[in-house]
Amino acid sequence: MISEFFQKRFGLTKDGSDNLIRGIVYTMLVDISFMFPVGLYALLIYMWIEPLTGGEIIEPNLGMFILLILIVLGIIFAFAWKQYHFVFNTTYVESENRRVNLGENLRKLPLSFFENRDLADLTSTIMNDCTDLEHVFSHAVPQLLGSILSLCLVSIGMFVFDWRLAIALLWVVPVAFVILYVSKGLIYKGGDLVMKDLLNCGDAMQECIESIRDLKSYNYEDEYYGKISGLTSIIEKSRLKSELMSAAGVITGKVVLNLGIVSVILLGSYLILNSQVSIFTLLIFLIASATVYSPLENGLMFLAEILMMDNKIARAQEIESLVVEGGLTDYELDGYDVEFRNVNFNYDDLKDVLTDISFTAHQGEVTALVGPSGGGKSTVSKLAARFWDPVSGEVCLGGQDLSKLDSEKLLENFSIVFQDVILFNNTILENIRVGRKDATDEEVIQAAKLAECDEFVAKLPDGYNTVIGENGELLSGGQRQRISIARALLKDANVILLDEATSFLDVENESKIQKALSELIKNKTVIIIAHRMRTIANADKIVVLDDGRIAEQGSPDELIANDGLFKRMVDLQNLSGEWKI
Numbered sequence: 001m002i003s004e005f006f007q008k009r010f011g012l013t014k015d016g017s018d019n020l021i022r023g024i025v026y027t028m029l030v031d032i033s034f035m036f037p038v039g040l041y042a043l044l045i046y047m048w049i050e051p052l053t054g055g056e057i058i059e060p061n062l063g064m065f066i067l068l069i070l071i072v073l074g075i076i077f078a079f080a081w082k083q084y085h086f087v088f089n090t091t092y093v094e095s096e097n098r099r100v101n102l103g104e105n106l107r108k109l110p111l112s113f114f115e116n117r118d119l120a121d122l123t124s125t126i127m128n129d130c131t132d133l134e135h136v137f138s139h140a141v142p143q144l145l146g147s148i149l150s151l152c153l154v155s156i157g158m159f160v161f162d163w164r165l166a167i168a169l170l171w172v173v174p175v176a177f178v179i180l181y182v183s184k185g186l187i188y189k190g191g192d193l194v195m196k197d198l199l200n201c202g203d204a205m206q207e208c209i210e211s212i213r214d215l216k217s218y219n220y221e222d223e224y225y226g227k228i229s230g231l232t233s234i235i236e237k238s239r240l241k242s243e244l245m246s247a248a249g250v251i252t253g254k255v256v257l258n259l260g261i262v263s264v265i266l267l268g269s270y271l272i273l274n275s276q277v278s279i280f281t282l283l284i285f286l287i288a289s290a291t292v293y294s295p296l297e298n299g300l301m302f303l304a305e306i307l308m309m310d311n312k313i314a315r316a317q318e319i320e321s322l323v324v325e326g327g328l329t330d331y332e333l334d335g336y337d338v339e340f341r342n343v344n345f346n347y348d349d350l351k352d353v354l355t356d357i358s359f360t361a362h363q364g365e366v367t368a369l370v371g372p373s374g375g376g377k378s379t380v381s382k383l384a385a386r387f388w389d390p391v392s393g394e395v396c397l398g399g400q401d402l403s404k405l406d407s408e409k410l411l412e413n414f415s416i417v418f419q420d421v422i423l424f425n426n427t428i429l430e431n432i433r434v435g436r437k438d439a440t441d442e443e444v445i446q447a448a449k450l451a452e453c454d455e456f457v458a459k460l461p462d463g464y465n466t467v468i469g470e471n472g473e474l475l476s477g478g479q480r481q482r483i484s485i486a487r488a489l490l491k492d493a494n495v496i497l498l499d500e501a502t503s504f505l506d507v508e509n510e511s512k513i514q515k516a517l518s519e520l521i522k523n524k525t526v527i528i529i530a531h532r533m534r535t536i537a538n539a540d541k542i543v544v545l546d547d548g549r550i551a552e553q554g555s556p557d558e559l560i561a562n563d564g565l566f567k568r569m570v571d572l573q574n575l576s577g578e579w580k581i
Contacts, residue, residue: 009313012137016094020137023086027146028153029079031295035154035288036072083142091138095130102126102319110388110407121199125319128198129312136309140302147295154292158285162277165285168267172260173296176253180300183249184307190242191308197238201231246304253300261289327406333398336363336413336494336525338384343393345379353379354548357393363494365540366526370566375545377529381497384527385414397495415488419500421480423472428457429464431472431483435490444490451486453479496521498528532573542566 006017103126106113151173158166208215208224215221268282338361345354354376361367361384369377382388383395386402395402402410415435423431432444432453439447445464448454456479460466472480488496530536536556543553544566551565559566 012094013097016090016097016137019086019090019094020141023083023090023142024145024149026079026083026086027142028149030076030083031147031150032153033072033076033079035150035291036075087142088138091134094137095134098133098316099126099130102130102316105320108408122319124199124202125312125315129315132312133309133316136306140305140309143295144299144302144306147299151292151296154288158288161284162281164271165264165268165277165281168263169260169285169289169292171263172256172258176256176296176300177303179256180249180253180303183245183252186245186248187304187307188310190238190245191311193238194235194242195311197231197235201228201235204228204231242308246308250300250304254297257293257296257300260293261286264289327404327410329406329409331400331405333400333413335398337361337396337398338367338495338525338527339394339396340380340383341394341396343383343390343395345383345388345390352391352548354383354390357545357550359541359543359550359553361525361527361541363525364523366521366528366536366538367541367543368536368539369527369529369543369545370531370536370569371545371551372547374547376548377545378499380543380545381499381527381529384495385416385497386410413493414495414497415491415493416497417481417484417488417499421472421477421484423468423475423480423483425467425470427462427465427467428453428460428483431468432486432490435487436492439490444486447486447490448483450489451482453482453486456482494524496524496526496528498526498530500529500531 002021003014003017006012006020007014012020106122151170155166155170158169204227208228215224264282264285268277268285271277272279272282340357340359343354343357344352345357346352357376357380359367369380371377379388383390386395386405386407389403397405397410397413424434428448429441429444432448433439435447436443441464448457448464456475457463457466460474466474468474472483475483528536528539536542539556541553542556542559544551544559544564546565552559552562554562556566560570
C-alpha cells in the first residue's frame with residue numbers, strides 16, 4: 001500500500017519505492033539512536049544532582065560508561081551504514097533507471113513528437129530534473145519522514161515521563177509544518193518561475209552555439225551577448241524570488257519551533273516552583289529539545305524542497321505517460337511499392353500542408369518529387385517513412401497501411417539520406433556503421449569507397465579511426481553528406497529516400513556519387529527530392545507538388561510535352577545556367 005503510493009506520488013519503480021521505505025525506516029532508527037546519548041547525559045546528571053538534593057553519593061563506573069558509549073556508537077554506526085545503503089546507493093541506481101526509462105520512452109515515441117517539442121526542455125528533464133530528484137530521494141524524503149516517525153516514538157516516551165512538559169515541547173511541531181504547508185502556493189509559484197526562466201536561457205544558449213558563425217559574420221555578437229546576459233540576470237532574480245518565497249514558510253516554521261524551548265522553560269519553572277517536577281526532569285527535557293528539534297528544522301527545509309520538486313516530478317511523469325507509437329511487428333509485404341491514397345495532412349490542425357495526394361512509387365523505379373519550395377516534398381517523404389501519420393487517407397508499403405505497422409520494424413526497410421546530415425562524436429568508421437551495426441570493418445570501408453569517402457579520409461590523421469567531433473565539425477558539408485550516403489549504401493534497404501542527397505557536392509563528385517547510387521537503387525523503390533533538374537533527368541516518374549497538391553505527374557518526357565509547371569522549372573534552370581556576373 002505504502003509502496004504503491006510512493007510509486008504513484010514520486011514516479012518510482014517498485015524496487016526504488018521499496019528501498020525508499022527501507023531508507024526511511026533506517027533514517028528513523030538513526031534519529032532514535034541519537035537519543036541514546038541523551039540517556040547517558042541523563043544518567044550523568046542524575047549522579048551529579050542526586051547528592052545535591054540530599055540523596056546518596058553515586059560513584060561513577062568509568063569502565064561501564066566507556067562500554068555504554070562504545071555500544072551506543074556501534075548501534076549508531078550500524079543504523080547509519082544501512083541508512084547510507086538504502087538512501088544513497090539505491091537512490092542513484094533508481095536515478096539511472098529513471099533516465100534510461102525516460103530515454104527509452106522517448107525513443108519509442110513517434111518522430112512527429114520531436115518536431116513540436118522543445119529539445120532543451122527534454123534535455124533539462126532527463127539531466128537536470130533527474131539530478132535534482134536524486135537529492136530529494138537521498139536527503140529530503142527519508143530525512144523528513146524518518147524524523148517524523150522518530151519524533152512519534154520519542155514523544156510516547158516523553159508523555160510517559162511527563163505529559164505536561166511533553167505538550168509544552170511538542171505543540172510547536174504541527175503548527176510549524178502547517179505554516180509551511182499553507183505557504184506551498186508560493187513555493188510552487190517560485191519553482192515554476194525559475195523553471196521557465198532556465199528554459200528560456202537554455203534555448204538562447206543553444207541558439208547562440210548553433211548560429212555562432214552567422215553571429216560573427218554579421219558582427220552581432222555584442223547584441224546577442226547582451227540578450228543572454230539579460231536572461232541570466234532574470235534567472236538570478238527569479239532564483240532570489242523563489243528562495244524568498246520558500247524561505248518565508250521555512251523561517252517562520254523554525255521560529256515557531258524555537259518557541260517550544262521557551263514554553264518548556266516557562267512551564268518547567270512554574271512546575272518546579274510548585275514542587276510538581278524536579279530540576280532533573282526539566283534539564284532532561286531541555287537536552288531532549290535540542291535532539292528533537294534539530295532534525296525537524298531540517299525537515300522543514302526538506303518539505304519545502306519536496307514541494308518544489310512536484311513540478312519536476314510532473315515533467316518526468318508526463319514523458320513516461322506519453323502514448324508510445326505501436327503497431328504490427330509481424331507482417332508480410334507484397335513487394336515494396338510505396339502508395340499514397342488520397343492523403344491529407346496538416347500540423348496541429350493548422351492549414352493543410354498536403355491535400356488529396358495520390359501516387360505510387362513502384363519498386364525498381366526512381367520516383368522524383370519536385371516543385372517550388374514549401375510545396376510539401378519533404379513532408380511527403382517523411383510520411384512515406386511514417387515519421388508522421390496522415391490526417392486522412394493511407395500511405396502503404398507493399399499493400400500494408402503504415403499507420404498499422406510498428407515504426408521501428410518498418411524503418412528496417414528504409415535507407416534515408418537527409419539534406420541535413422547528423423553525425424556523432426565518434427570515428428568515421430562507427431558513423432558509417434550506424435547503417436548496419438553488425439557490419440565488418442571491410443564492409444564499412446567498401447561502402448565508404450562507393451560513396452567517394454576514400455579521398456578525404458586518406459588525408460585525416462587516423463584515417464577511418466579519426467574522431468570527427470560533434471556532428472562532424474571537422475568535416476565539410478560535402479564530406480558529411482558522403483558519410484551519410486555511405487550509411488545508406490551499407491544498410492542496403494529495399495526503399496531508398498533521398499532528400500537533396502547531393503546538394504553539398506560539386507558537379508564532379510555529384511556524378512561519382514550518382515554512379516554509386518545507381519548501384520544502390522537497383523530493384524529498389526526510390527523516392528528522391530531534388531531541385532537540380534540534372535539530378536532527376538533519368539527518373540522513371542516525376543511527381544510535381546505545388547502548394548500541397550499534385551500539379552502533375554508522369555515521366556520527364558511526358559511532363560516536358562505537357563508544357564506545365566515542370567517544363568517552366570526546367571526552362572528557368574536552363575536560363576540560370578547561362579547567367580554570368
